[in-house]
């Protein structure tokens with residue numbers, strides 16, 4: 365059985381177990397559609413289920429494709445490196461390759477890099493901002509749905525660790541965005557004018573970031 369999407373046939377793999385009470389559909393790393401169910405469910409019923417959940421399955425495939433794409437290489441400051449595992453070093457960069465030790469905690473490494481770079485860029489924008497603003501403290505963490513957050517009361521700017529994987533211009537845009545919130549807490553016209561005062565091209569970056 366296959367499922368066709370964008371002219372590609374994806375295998376439907378059925379796993380029947382006595383202990384399965386319900387039927388579940390998921391998409392694995394290899395982009396197979398796994399249906400786990402019990403012995404009472406007929407193939408016909410499974411096909412109908414797949415058909416009924418077409419939209420959900422397409423979403424799952426898209427999700428997995430993005431996930432696989434991110435896993436394919438090593439992203440750092442907007443550049444993608446092919447990973448070569450070695451044991452003589454923790455990490456070192458070649459032109460298009462990164463030599464990585466399997467034991468290296470990559471998130472820890474990203475975080476250490478981000479700590480230095482994000483602070484440097486925050487200081488730069490603080491010193492070159494078009495208006496006078498209070499100096500905020502910086503936090504860095506992994507976030508799934510936002511690139512940055514500004515706590516205007518406590519004057520804390522939180523930046524998404526994932527920015528370390530992207531071109532530095534996006535980091536700059538997010539910093540300017542969050543610093544602008546120290547003057548305008550909302551997303552009013554005045555707020556966007558202030559962002560534009562500091563980064564003329566901000567609309568372009570904003571649009572591009574939506575496509576990540």
Ligand SMILES: [Zn+2]
Pocket residue numbers: 541545551
């Ligand atoms: Zn905002």
